[in-house]
Amino acid sequence: xxxxxxxxxxxxxxxxxxxxxxxxxxxxxxxxxxxxxxxxxxxxxxxxxxxxxxxxxxxxxxxxxxxxxxxxxxxxxxxxxxxxxxxxxxxxxxxxxxxxxxxxxxxxxxx
Amino acid sequence: xxxxxxxxxxxxxxxxxxxxxxxxxxxxxxxxxxxxxxxxxxxxxxxxxxxxxxxxxxxxxxxxxxxxxxxxxxxxxxxxxxxxxxxxxxxxxxxxxxxxxxxxxxxxxxxx
Numbered sequence: 001x002x003x004x005x006x007x008x009x010x011x012x013x014x015x016x017x018x019x020x021x022x023x024x025x026x027x028x029x030x031x032x033x034x035x036x037x038x039x040x041x042x043x044x045x046x047x048x049x050x051x052x053x054x055x056x057x058x059x060x061x062x063x064x065x066x067x068x069x070x071x072x073x074x075x076x077x078x079x080x081x082x083x084x085x086x087x088x089x090x091x092x093x094x095x096x097x098x099x100x101x102x103x104x105x106x107x108x109x110x111x
Numbered sequence: 112x113x114x115x116x117x118x119x120x121x122x123x124x125x126x127x128x129x130x131x132x133x134x135x136x137x138x139x140x141x142x143x144x145x146x147x148x149x150x151x152x153x154x155x156x157x158x159x160x161x162x163x164x165x166x167x168x169x170x171x172x173x174x175x176x177x178x179x180x181x182x183x184x185x186x187x188x189x190x191x192x193x194x195x196x197x198x199x200x201x202x203x204x205x206x207x208x209x210x211x212x213x214x215x216x217x218x219x220x221x222x223x
Contacts, residue, residue, distance in 0.1 A: 009151075032209035043115075043201050043214030044154070051209065089153060097142055097161050097208055098169065103153035 003027055004092050006102035013109050019077040021105050023090035026071065030092040035064065035075045038087045038104070047088070048075070080109045113137050117202050117215035124192040124222045132187040132218050134202030142205045143185040144212065145169075145177065147198040154201065160185055192222045 005024045013019045025033075034049035050057045050064040050073065057064045063076040077084055090102045118133045136143065141162045146154040146169075156169030160179040174196060176188040185204075189196060199219050205212040 006153075034211070041217075043203075043216055045214065046211040049211070093209065095208075098156060098159060099144060099203070099205075099212055100156065100170075101146070101154040103151065 003100050004090055004102040006090055006105050008105060010106045013080045013107065015080065015082060015109055015111050017080050019080045019084065019107055021075045021088055022072065023074065023102055024072045025092050027092070027094060028071070029094040032093045033066065033073050034091050036089045036091060038089065044089060082109045082111050085109050115202055115204055115213050115215040117218050119218060120216065121219050124220065126192060126194065126222060128192050129188070129190050130192070132200055134185045134187065134215060135183050136204040137183065138204060138206065138213065139182060140204035140206045141182070143179065144203040145185070145187045146201045146203065147171065148201060149198050157187065194222050196220065197222045
């Protein structure tokens, strides 16, 4: 049973475009929803995170939109750059402290 | 600041051998995690710990064991290595429940 599902599986965007990655979760006890970014040969690193008491959080070019009733949250990357090319994971955690990840999506930003 | 340190970075094991993947953090974090990453499969949780002396199973614990005798260290033990355990292993830690998790650089393990 996959508790956190990402879509699409891969994404190709032109430089300057908007990248949108979606994530759906099943466990309503989750209360923290981070996005991680991973470059080849490196460990994942936190990009941005949101709690369910807010519907949107923005940090620079990165925005999380959260829809509690639909049990979905998404990552928007504005003005996408080639340096944003990486693997992106959504994740979720709750009171049991397990940190559960989605399968990841490979983003390629074409120059 | 070393953060989360994993050793070794690379290892080749023969089927049936055993080994321990080391993970240590210098941030005094209570929560520590072990994940394996396989192509297209994301990060799957093997074991996790919420403090010294406390460990619990994740999604894929079979074939692995852990211990947490100190806050800093969270070693992962592979007994009787199998080809299915060929993967990249990541250790992570975080200070409080809903905060950033910091990852190590990973250990690439090949079982032949």
